[in-house]
Amino acid sequence: MTSDIQTLLRQEVELAKAEVREEAGKAGKAAGMYAGAGFGGYMVALFASLAAMFALVNVMDTAWAALIVTAVWAVIAAVLYVMGRSRMREVSLKPEQTVQTLKEDAQWARHPTR
Template sequence: MTSEMPDTAAHAKAETSSLGDLLAEVTRDMSTLMRQEVELAKVELKQSATRAGKGSGMLAGASVAGHFVLLFLSLGLWWALGYVMGLGWSAVVIAVIWGIVAAILATLGRKELNAIKGMPQTAQTLQEIPPTLKPTT
């Protein structure tokens, strides 16, 4: 006489629970999983938005500061160089210098904005859901 014992707690539960109870539990678990995924997405979006705001603020601040620096230093340097090489050529030299500064600031701002990762944890956990739903043998 051999009595068959269930292999696992899951088998025991399946044998003692009705199909309706099992389906209700699966539905409840899926609902909980989806709510958790939505919350994770919200947190990741908030973090990404904060980084985007910082990067945009830095670019805006750099452009305002660059404008004032360009205005006042350019006038002074243009005037000083004008005595050495003439006002026309000194204006060209000043324009090239500020072009280089603008390129550096734009590169740094773009680097900050490119550092935004989006929602990596949400994407990863969503990819893990389909294999979880497949039956195992």
């Protein structure tokens, strides 16, 4: 019986590790999206802002041109943030399947059947 319990515990630990690896992969992808969005947003904002501002300066004051370009990038940044946050909310670091099987194991240990 001790051997069976040890085997069961090893299997539970392996299951927990697998679940945590899977969730960590999801978290890594979400973090990569945050990083990519941040760097891409920075580069695009820098060069597109300059180009747009120089284009707008031909028809309005420089300060207004800069303000308009800034507002556009603020909207883009907000959309990227919301998308990254929704991806991050999908991540669960709690190994649900392991918790469930441990509950079942505890139930069985209290009332073993032959």
